[in-house]
Structure formats: C-alpha cells, structure tokens
Amino acid sequence: MAYWLFKTEPDEFSIDTLRVQGTSCWEGVRNYQARNMIRDEMKVGDHVLIYHSSCKTIGVAGVAIISKAAYVDHFQFDPESDYYDPKSTRDNPRWLMVDIEFVEKFNRVLTLSTLKAMAELNDMPLVKRGNRLSVMPVLPAQWQAIQHRVSR
Template sequence: MKSEPDVYPWSQLVEDGRTHWDGVRNYQARNMMRDDMKSGDFVLFYHSNCKPPHVAGIARVCREGYPDFTAFDPNSHYFDPKSTIDNPRWIMVDIEPVISLEPVHLADIRRNLEFEEMPLIRKGQRLSVQPVSAEHFLMICEMGGLNETPP
C-alpha cells in the first residue's frame, strides 16, 4: 500500500494504532481490497512521492473490505455522487502497524533482478494498492532488517 509521507506517514499509523484505508478511487485497486485482502494479511507500507521512495514498515489487514464512507460525504475530497449506501462503489480496509523496517529504497529494489516482475517497479504502475508475491515480501523484509516472518 502506497502513501505519501506528507499525507499519512508510517509514523502516523504507528501512533494511531489502526486506520481505515479510504479514498482509493481506482477500480483495479478497489477490486484487490475487496476480493483479495483478508484479515491477517500482511501489507508493505510504502512511502511514495518522496526522496527516496521506500518501504517503511509492515502492517496487517485487521478488517476486510467494507464500503468507503468518504464516498458518501459531499464535503469529502473523495465524494462520489454515484456511490450510495445501498450500492457502494468504493471499498476500504482497515490496517494496523506490525513492525517498522529499516527503509527499503525503491532504487535498491530496482537494482535486484529478482524483483523484475514486481508491479512496483514496472513503468507506469501508479496504483496505491498492488499485489506482492510471498517471495518478494520476504525478500523486502530481509532487506529491511527483519530476518523472520513478522509476528
């Protein structure tokens, strides 16, 4: 999951203890949150649009997909008049922090040929929610100083 550190940094998630991942307005990302993300799944928390972009920590899904209530609020930046309570168009999940990592920089991920199929490093890939294989997840954990599966 990507977040801009000036909008919602990893440190804020750690302080909050839990948050809902709202405002996703891309159908492919929405479908992943709705169909693929399950309670207990680990998430790489990635800081984008910063120098250098990097994975900052590991979070866990603590509530599976449910309607994104920001879509119903006309005062919200994420308001969508076509999304209704009876027919919600957008979904969010809740996540909680698990463990901080030493920053794993995008440049280091790009340099490692074992990541060449990872969506994060493909040109034009801008989704805020992206799949990560179990193998790539463990490799990034190791690069971030974690030598075992997160708790």
C-alpha cells in the first residue's frame, strides 16, 4: 500500500463533498508528473490525504482510499469542460484519473502551518517552497506522523 496527498479547493470539491458522494472520480489532473504517478504508481487500496487549498483554513481535512485504478479522464474530450484538452485524442489520451472513496473527515483541519512545524515532515514536498503539484506521494513515516497528530 502507498500513501498520497491530493490537493483540492473546497469551494469546488471538499472532504464534505466526498463524504456525501461516498465515491468520486479524481479528475482534472493536468500535470505530466502527477499523471505519471496516477498511471504508474497508484493502486486500489492506497490511502489518500485530502488537502484543502486556496481557502481560509488550508490543510489536511480527511482521508480517502483509491477505489479504482487509473483510467482515461473523459473530461479531456468534452469542449464544455474546464478540463478539455483539444490536443488529446481518444486513440491517444493524455490524461488519467482514479476513483476515491471517503474514509474519514478529521475533527479539525490539520493546518499547513502545523504541518510545516512538524520535524517529521521536513522532506515532504508539500512543506517545501515552490511545490505546486496537486498530487504527491507521502512516505509511510510522514503518513504516521500526520495520523498521530490528528488523533491528539
């Protein structure tokens, strides 16, 4: 099993949205490095931290699991979609997505400032300057440190 962090803007999709839906596709990833992680590394059963960004309280809001492995993101073919990519074809699609399933909403958001203050997370891409990826791996020790901090 692997661990991941997915960034989302809660005005568009939040841990509460996922809780209501139960399961949702994680569409709209338009970065090749993130796409390659989805394609090559993510597996059913992997755990995901849902991270709220571009909002009042930025941080980790809950947990999901990957419930369906990588498949073609059909939004890339829809001209009405924000995720439309006119250079992508059905014969050679560029973008993939996974499905995620709700597991848990934390009692409180574990804020970015708290995450940055945790020595166990110093090597985590999220807390380093300039990291803009919406999907990133989380090491097992980092996952455990976050879980421990949330349970306090």
